[in-house]
Amino acid sequence: MRFGVNIPNYGPTASPDAMLTSVRHAEDLGLDLAMLSDHIAVTSDVAAQYPAPFYEPLTALAWLAGRTERIRLGTTVLILPYRDPLLTARVTANLDRYSAGRLVLGIGIGWAEEEFAALKIPYAERGRITDEYLAALHTLWSEDVASFEGTHTSFHNVHTAPRPLQSPRPPLWIGGNSPAAIRRAARHGDTWHPLGVTPQWLEKQGLPALRAAAEEAARPTPTVALRTPLRVTTTPIPDADRLPGEGTLPQIETDLATLATLGIAHVLLDPRYREPTRLQPPETDRTHLEAMAPLLTTHQP
Known part of the structure; x- marks a missing residue:
């Protein structure tokens, strides 16, 4: 397995220096990946979970790319309906080149109804918009002069250079736990990116659904990148009350071994997953x- 960390780019403790320090710390520890969250309009429903200030992820990642060397950089997740696919394709291709091919693009459909309203995007259509934008992005990333005709986006004879450095494009992680998200990952993605689920759910529900969706789409089964909490405690947490990555080091070691047995390819650790940890200092994140x-080292390739 490979490991990454979700770096908070929101809240009163967030700043460019804090993000850079945390990303460099993860790089020094040998982690594979650092990722940022995405919101554009911090409406009240967003602010309840992701308070201002909120640093826009693509500009932040471009800045971080010039100040790091090895660690991959990505989004968990970019809310695809918020940006025209022409803009997304252009910015991500440039960012992949600025980072020397280190971009990982996680995408999702979004959940904040007030934010959709502020951006004048129909909330009820967000799944269909996402599917169409994904199809448009594949065209823009793969053709020198691209055309696309759809319900939500259309363009003709658009010159796309520079194309992404990674071929055919940056790794595409499709976020979400729903059946629709799993089908979307099978049709469009390289990796399925579920959030906050147990190994038992993955084994009994998530992974069988992913394999079935890939078979239906006549595509290889995507790899799996689980986003899960990072919370190290000195006393055990009852298994009924925790997710992988939470608890004592022996509990977490068992979690990692179980995830490896299930064939999970990536684990993205989120130190701000739980409500009581939302506004903890970045130093606490780095301590956990x-x-x-040391546990991660034993499971990395």
């Missing part, structure tokens, strides 16, 4: 990650 680092 450092405590877990």
